[in-house]
């Protein structure tokens with residue numbers, strides 16, 4: 001008998017993926033579920049464009065195989081949608097952070113993880129996020145995270 005498969009919960013809904021267990025989570029999110037807010041940047045864990053939360057912690061979906069997420073809870077940028085914007089999204093708008101916008105979903109998910117770990121992150125803490133932004137929006141990212149921390 002097959003061991004019972006635990007669902008992967010994605011934005012609070014259970015899924016039972018039956019494809020290749022080595023498929024990166026990023027592919028499943030974008031190509032299977034069409035949750036395209038999470039972006040493909042480098043595919044090798046270097047840029048952070050694909051950052052999602054796994055059990056509340058920032059993780060790079062391009063490096064996470066589906067077999068590693070059974071029984072876990074994934075939150076993508078789409079999962080933040082509710083009646084109101086998430087406070088980090090609100091701070092992002094107030095500080096007009098996005099330029100081209102491509103990396104921003106990953107930046108926001110990484111910021112949420114950071115703020116869950118450190119209520120008042122320092123500039124160094126924020127620098128440790130290390131998600132790349134080709135437009136160089138780093139000063140506005142820093143201001144928005146500090147705003148969201150208030």
Ligand code: FES
Nearest residue numbers: 041042043048062
């Ligand atoms: Fe995953 Fe760049 S696409 S880290």
